[in-house]
């Protein structure tokens with residue numbers, strides 16, 4: 001293959017030159033719009049990867065208070081959420097439950113301790129977008 005513009009055999013690339021798709025050399029491609037060897041478009045990470053589960057730092061007292069106000073013993077709660085009594089004791093003493101257990105506790109006790117906050121907002125790296133009013137309202141609702 002030779003450059004369709006100058007006949008040079010150097011590395012060719014496809015480029016639109018004046019509306020026509022041609023195989024041209026590097027130098028001639030500068031005259032047109034290259035359609036190959038374009039710089040890679042930076043890929044955005046999938047949203048899911050930026051998110052991490054966060055738990056209310058007061059989850060221990062929230063769980064304990066909700067259980068007590070529901071008139072439940074740890075044993076009763078254990079039966080409802082299928083989580084061991086000793087595990088529940090540890091959670092009420094500050095051990096972070098797994099997301100799965102936390103969700104079951106939320107359901108059984110009608111509480112909200114888990115929240116998903118995007119990583120960029122969590123770790124203020126300087127590139128994080130400022131919180132909009134909508135975001136702030138959402139955070140407030142979630143903390144209830």
Ligand SMILES: [Zn+2]
Pocket residue numbers: 003004005006007008024025026027028029
């Ligand atoms: Zn050329």
